[in-house]
Amino acid sequence: MTSDNTKKISGVRTRFAPSPTGPLNPGGVRTALFAYLFAKKYGGSLVLRIEDTDVERSKKEWEQDLFESMKWMGLLWDEGPDPDDPSKYIGQYGPYRQSERKDIYAGYLKKLIDEKKAYYCFCSKEELEAYKQYAMSQGLPPVYPGKCRDMDQATIQKYLDEKRPFLIRFKTPKGQKIIFDDAVRGKVEFDSTLLGDFSLSKGFDNPLYNFVVVVDDYEMKITDVVRGEDHISNTPKQILLQEALGFSKVRYAHLPLILNEKKQKLSKRDNVLPISAYKKDGYSPEALNNFVALLGWNPGTDEEIFSLEQLAKEFSVEKIQKGGAVFNPQKLDWINGFYIRQRSLKELADLCLPYLQEKGMIKKNEKMIRPENELLPENSYSVIATGEIISQSRLEGMLALYKERIKKLSEMADLVDFFFAGELSYPKETLKWKNMESDQEAIDSLNKVYNLLSSLEEKDFTKIKLEPILLKEAETMPDRGYILWPLRVALTGKMNSAGPIDITAAMGKEKTLIRIKEAINKFK
RNA sequence: GGCCCCAUCGUCUAGUGGUUAGGACGCGUGGUUUUCAUCCACGUAACACCGGUUCGACUCCGGUUGGGGCCGCCA
Numbered sequence: 001m002t003s004d005n006t007k008k009i010s011g012v013r014t015r016f017a018p019s020p021t022g023p024l025n026p027g028g029v030r031t032a033l034f035a036y037l038f039a040k041k042y043g044g045s046l047v048l049r050i051e052d053t054d055v056e057r058s059k060k061e062w063e064q065d066l067f068e069s070m071k072w073m074g075l076l077w078d079e080g081p082d083p084d085d086p087s088k089y090i091g092q093y094g095p096y097r098q099s100e101r102k103d104i105y106a107g108y109l110k111k112l113i114d115e116k117k118a119y120y121c122f123c124s125k126e127e128l129e130a131y132k133q134y135a136m137s138q139g140l141p142p143v144y145p146g147k148c149r150d151m152d153q154a155t156i157q158k159y160l161d162e163k164r165p166f167l168i169r170f171k172t173p174k175g176q177k178i179i180f181d182d183a184v185r186g187k188v189e190f191d192s193t194l195l196g197d198f199s200l201s202k203g204f205d206n207p208l209y210n211f212v213v214v215v216d217d218y219e220m221k222i223t224d225v226v227r228g229e230d231h232i233s234n235t236p237k238q239i240l241l242q243e244a245l246g247f248s249k250v251r252y253a254h255l256p257l258i259l260n261e262k263k264q265k266l267s268k269r270d271n272v273l274p275i276s277a278y279k280k281d282g283y284s285p286e287a288l289n290n291f292v293a294l295l296g297w298n299p300g301t302d303e304e305i306f307s308l309e310q311l312a313k314e315f316s317v318e319k320i321q322k323g324g325a326v327f328n329p330q331k332l333d334w335i336n337g338f339y340i341r342q343r344s345l346k347e348l349a350d351l352c353l354p355y356l357q358e359k360g361m362i363k364k365n366e367k368m369i370r371p372e373n374e375l376l377p378e379n380s381y382s383v384i385a386t387g388e389i390i391s392q393s394r395l396e397g398m399l400a401l402y403k404e405r406i407k408k409l410s411e412m413a414d415l416v417d418f419f420f421a422g423e424l425s426y427p428k429e430t431l432k433w434k435n436m437e438s439d440q441e442a443i444d445s446l447n448k449v450y451n452l453l454s455s456l457e458e459k460d461f462t463k464i465k466l467e468p469i470l471l472k473e474a475e476t477m478p479d480r481g482y483i484l485w486p487l488r489v490a491l492t493g494k495m496n497s498a499g500p501i502d503i504t505a506a507m508g509k510e511k512t513l514i515r516i517k518e519a520i521n522k523f524k
Numbered sequence: 525g526g527c528c529c530c531a532u533c534g535u536c537u538a539g540u541g542g543u544u545a546g547g548a549c550g551c552g553u554g555g556u557u558u559u560c561a562u563c564c565a566c567g568u569a570a571c572a573c574c575g576g577u578u579c580g581a582c583u584c585c586g587g588u589u590g591g592g593g594c595c596g597c598c599a
Contacts, residue, residue, distance in 0.1 A: 019599050054598055125597065132595090139525050142595060167597055185529070194527055194595090202597050209599050233528060233594040256530080263591060291536095294548090298537055302547050321537080323530045324592065331536065331549045341562075404562040415560095433558075474558085481558040488559070496560035 012044025014224045016077065017213070019051040020062035023274030024069040026327060027228070027258045027266045030292045033311075034255055034320075035226040036075045037293075040312035047220050048080030049096040053212055058099070069275040073285045074308055079220075093220050098212050105207040108215050108245060109168055109200065117244045118200055121148040121167040122159050143196020144169065168204075169197040170211075170241065178236040183224075183253035183317045190236035198237055210237045218247040229254045229324075230265065253317055256296045257324040265324075272327060282355065282409025287336040295325040305338065337407040345396040345403075352399055352412045359413045360384055361420040362395075385422045388511070397506040401498035415497075419507065424493035424515065428522040433485035435478060443523050445486045448473060450516045458509045466501050490519035 016032045018024070024032075039046040048070075052058035063086065070076070071083045079091025089095045112118035121144070128144070135142040149171065159166070176192035200211035207215075213234075217225065232254045242249060260270040273281070278288060290306050298321075299306070299314045306314065343351070356362050362381045379392040402415045418424060432442045452469060460466070474483040488500040491507060504512050 017599090021599075051599060057598070121597095128597085136525055136595090141526055165597085188528075190528075196595090199597060206597080208597075213599090228593095229529070230593055231599085234599090236528095254529090257593070259592080261535090265593070294536065296536090300538075302538080304536095304548060321530095325537090326535055328535050328549070334549055337562095402561085405560070479558070484558045494559090498560080500558080 011221075012039060012042040012224055013047060013220070013222050014039045014044060014226050015047040015049055015217070015220065015222050016075075017049040017051050017216075017227075018066060019054065019057070020059060020066060021054070021057040022062055022268060023065045023276060025266070025268075025274050026272055026278075026288070026292055028066075029069070029073060029075070029275055029288065030258055030295060031226070031228055031255060032070060032075050033073075033289060033292055034253075034297070034315075036077075037312050037315040038224060038226050038253070038317065039078070041315045044223070045078035045091075047091070047093070047096065047222065048077035049216060049220070050081065050098065051209070051212070052097060052099045053207060053209065055099070055206075065274070065276060069279075072279060073275065073289060075289075096216075096220070098207075098216065101212075101216070102205050102207070104219065105201070105212055105215055106204045109204055109207065109211075112170070112200070112244065113168065115244075116171065118168050118170050119149060119197075120151070120156050120160070121169045121197075121199075122151075122164050123147055123167075141194045141196065143194065144198070146197055149197060166203060167199050168201040169199050170237075170244070172197050172237075172240060176240075178239055180235060180239060180252060182232075183251060184256070184320045185232075185254060185322060188232065188235070190233075192236065192240060195237055195240070200241075210234055211241065214238050214241040214245065214247065217250055218242070218245070222250055224251045224253065226253045226255065229257050253320070256321050258295055259324040259326045261326060263324065263326060266327060270327075280410070282351075282406075282411070283332070283336050284339050284351075287332070287339045290339075291332045291335045294331075295327065296321045305335075333407040340406060340409070341403060343403070345400050348399050348403055349392070349396045351409055355410055355413045356416075356420070359417070361413065361417065362390070365389070383420045385420060394506070394508070401502050401506060405498070418492045418494065418497075421493075423518055426489065426493040428519075430493075430495060431486045431489045431519055431522070433481045435481060439523055441482070442486045443520060445477075445482055446490060446516050446520050449483060449487050450513065450520070453504070453509065453516070454513055456509065461505050461507075461509050461512070463502055463505045466505055470501055470504075486519070487516070490516050 014035045016035045018028055018032075036046050038044075050063055050066075052063070067081070067083050067086055076083065079093055080089065080096040081094075082088040082090050095101070109118065113120075123144075131145055132142045135145075148169070172192055172195050174193050178190045178192055180188055182188050198210060199208055201207040216222075235252060235254075239249075241247075258266045260266055260272070266272055275288070279285075286307060289308055289311065290304075293306060293311050294304065297315070297319055300319055340348070353364065357364070362383050365380045365382055381390050381392075381395055382388070383390060398416055398419045399412065402412055405415060406412050428439075431446070432439060433445075436442055449470070452473060456465070456469075470483060470487075471480070474480040477483060484500050487504070488497055489495070491497075491500060491503050491512065497503065507515070
């Protein structure tokens with residue numbers, strides 16, 4: 001019922017307003033995602049605003065990281081810097097970089113001072129810090145004591161003429177109850193007295209957070225603020241400012257925090273990676289969005305897999321949790337593995353290729369022509385260690401065997417490395433199946449398989465053809481391991497791998513026979 | 525210390541006065557299998573506590589405890 005009402009609200013405008021002081025992390029993405037979903041759900045738009053008023057801490061590189069990560073995640077904004085060329089803007093209300101809007105802020109500051117709703121403060125940092133310590137020790141609210149609140153005009157002018165540094169403070173009304181209705185939490189109440197005369201700006205050209213947020217949300221016609229719960233105690237300050245400036249009200253939805261394993265607010269100290277690192281590790285944006293959406297929100301059904309489009313459809317503020325949610329990397333891995341298993345072989349190959357190339361295993365051939373000028377029917381790759389040429393479908397066949405075995409793409413390379421290696425090195429004892437009593441049994445097994453396979457043609461190296469042949473042979477032994485285990489180790493050099501018959505098919509006749517020969521030779 | 529917020533399995537959560545408290549991840553066991561995974565089946569495990577309201581509380585109210593957030597010339 002509530003969601004129906006909300007749906008009717010026209011012109012919903014929400015915003016994501018990060019400060020570029022570090023790489024975008026899962027916490028930031030969660031805020032961005034929810035703001036995005038809120039906008040999409042109610043047919044509104046998402047504004048991206050870079051809160052870079054702190055020149056010391058704000059860096060272009062983090063802004064760039066933010067654009068790239070958001071784009072990669074598919075969280076595209078409707079207004080703000082152009083993701084493809086951040087020096088340009090999209091949407092009709094730009095630009096949205098606070099560092100480029102100082103004139104606007106200065107105008108509102110002057111207005112507040114003229115109307116005696118704000119005042120100059122010339123107190124020193126040391127003075128203020130000392131008072132704060134004292135106040136805390138006395139159990140008093142650690143807020144500005146108001147020394148400069150009623151300074152006479154002559155003194156103000158004198159200090160200004162002396163070019164003393166100053167702060168502009170808001171003249172917070174005392175004893176006022178500030179009540180707002182949070183979409184997540186319901187009614188929230190604060191006492192204005194406890195807020196103190198908070199600061200709006202350093203001089204006229206270094207405006208501060210609480211002030212610029214209010215100005216920008218108004219100027220950008222924001223209707224709904226979706227942000228982390230860590231901002232809830234800023235909300236009464238911002239409401240007071242809206243009232244002082246005669247701005248319209250905005251609605252608030254404060255999201256529960258994402259917590260570390262110790263149940264504290266996620267921070268850089270925790271082993272949570274920036275989005276760019278998850279990307280590098282081989283997590284997909286779909287999995288990340290899906291996982292992060294489920295942190296503090298649920299669809300009300302048992303369903304857990306959602307695309308961004310489905311999320312935008314299903315999303316509702318009523319279903320947002322009140323308590324914080326612990327970031328659980330195991331569940332992320334599970335979801336990521338799930339998405340990998342959904343991929344087509346072509347997609348999987350495209351996705352894994354960069355990892356294989358990075359490890360120096362293969363390279364993609366530019367020309368679709370073999371050295372002897374034979375045209376290839378499709379893409380081809382060169383195996384760097386051996387110079388072999390393999391086709392797209394062969395590569396896909398190899399990767400397919402490990403699709404079910406990885407949770408992230410970066411794990412693929414180490415699993416399939418044997419396909420792209422020269423002679424394998426492993427202790428010959430591993431060729432011996434656990435039930436075998438002597439080396440000779442392993443040698444016999446390998447010889448048998450060698451003979452069987454060498455009588456076949458390359459085109460018979462498919463699972464369908466190979467399986468009956470090899471299994472028939474295996475049935476003559478005490479158990480299948482007598483045939484299959486030595487073959488596995490000969491082909492992969494590993495104790496754990498995909499099925500040996502699958503590998504034989506994926507590897508092809510030539511290389512398979514070479515590997516078996518090499519294995520037998522280890523005993524000579 | 526002050527203010528604000530929160531409270532169901534280890535974790536993410538369903539649940540809106542009467543349920544064997546459900547699902548998912550993880551973990552364990554079994555099945556499939558030559559191995560590792562996948563897959564399937566089964567299992568493990570929770571209403572923080574104390575009062576009240578009520579015929580009846582996980583659910584409503586109060587308190588306690590616990591956890592968290594914020595208290596910047598950061599955002």
